[in-house]
Amino acid sequence: MELEDRESDFGQGCLQRDGDRCVVTNTLSSEKRKKLEPANILPWSFPCYSASRKDMITSNLWTTLFQCFPEIRSVVQSDKINEIQNGLTLLSSIHRPFSDFQCAFEPITDTPHTYKFVTFEGFPAETKASLRNLPQQINFVTGSPPTPEDRLPHPVLLDCHYRLANIFHASGMTEAMGKTLRRAKKIKAGSLLEHDGTTDLASALYYAIWQTVAI
Template structure:
């Protein structure tokens, strides 16, 4: 997969919806998919998975996993949970960078924010 498509695929803004034909998928894009990446998708939006020369001994991607990925993309995008999770990971990254993996000896650490972000036991949308 082209690297320009790998990132949106891994962030669930691009998914492949199965068709009635084995190894043929409809490209589905969701909010957050950069329109500049559309140039890497087929014009008709249909992708056909086939073996590359010299890789005949390697299996094609699992249809079950691709279907699972597509369904997760639909749920995450329709519910807005994808944005909630992205925001959580962004906050966690910022927090780790600011506390540098330690608590301040003088007690200045925002322990409440650290625990809220780190434990994230409930999601409110």
Template sequence: MEKVDAYQPMSSDDKTASILRAFHTYLPENGRVNFLNHLDSLQINQQLHDHARSLIDGLVTPFISLRSTPSISPRLGMEDSIASVASESTGPIQIQDHLKVECLARDGNRCVVSGLFEEASVDRNSTEPITLTECVHIIPFSLASWHSRSENHAKDVIWTNLIRHFPTLETIRFTRENINDTANAMTMSFSLHRHFGRFDFSFEETSQLQKYRIQNHSPRMQMRLPRTVFFNWYDRRYDLPHPELLKVHAIIAQIFHASGAAEQIQKALYYLEGHCALAKDGSTDVSSILAATTLGVLASRGDNA
């Protein structure tokens, strides 16, 4: 990591060094080996900067927002790996309505975090606390769906990055073809789904099977989260959420917050989703918002810009 320590920032908001350190700190051991092997091949400042950007564009940001064709520049030497991933695809995956039914059956018609019952499953005269639930993918469904050749290629790059930095995915034979497996899904309330997708919290494995510690990455989040959750298995026809998939989400969440990328990405998403209006007096910090393009967020929404 001497190259990272010697890196010269290219601007005041250059997060290159913190991004690379976060990946080195939190990646699983087998993924860290691949990360360091490539880092050793980089020679100049610009290469380190470009690599940090490619890691955020092609691995972290896609877990949060991927609503149109992302702009991702794969690093040199990935061509064979991308081609291999592409050859295994049978085409874009479609949402399957039965997945929510299966997850509800397995999870006892409850949100796995809050324990509240799905509204539609409770008798109208019941006094049980209820909520509206959704079927939540751990590895996002958007990574297995596309509408154009360019978007397809971008997803191939993302999957190549995933496998390179999380080799265990190959060990458990998880690919985009398994995106709608119950092992990659769980029942969660509507509001908690949004927080989970934004890396506000994640699940950390404990020594007890199916018991997870809730890692709250956003202390300002208003919702009260339990310290631990236990995944009950009400219908054993359907697999429980796979620990390795939850681990991938948890590690990327840690990288997202530790790298310094979180603030820029969240600010750009807030602006792009229409919650931020430009001030009439011209005081809006547009340059700060546009700085997030270096992390690929605005590029991922380029079709709507």
């Protein structure tokens, strides 16, 4: 299936499952001046590649992720990044900070599919101010009947994203990783193709994780 079709299926699946609402603010897509977007939990730009180094970069990155977070191996693979379990519906003002690891969903212990939305340094102040009256907890098991578990945002992926956000924040690499991920996304889209294959997201991720662990 073509990438465009997969993304369309992914986006429509997230919107339908989440009731055409942002999972953080509960904002409806029909509200004026509010734009909803499907967001990957593990970023779409993770399987980044150049024309000459696709296999090596993708393999190195996912090898690093699996070494650091072995539990994700059974949930998602590099060629299945757009499965609905790896997605959320977010306001556009939250989507980019989420993809840049400036915010995350902190799991609530002993309460399945329930999270606290947390922000880190670099999260836009204007957006943060608009979130002051949010509920303390966000539960993804909603609707009647409830969404089947195999279609909910996967707790392993949300936990991985949350831990990565903490690691990048603690290591001071949040801003750098955000820029790298956006650059990788442009490369994948074909608008910033580096013919020499110099974008090495795997090394940056590996450095950030293991430098923090070593401390």
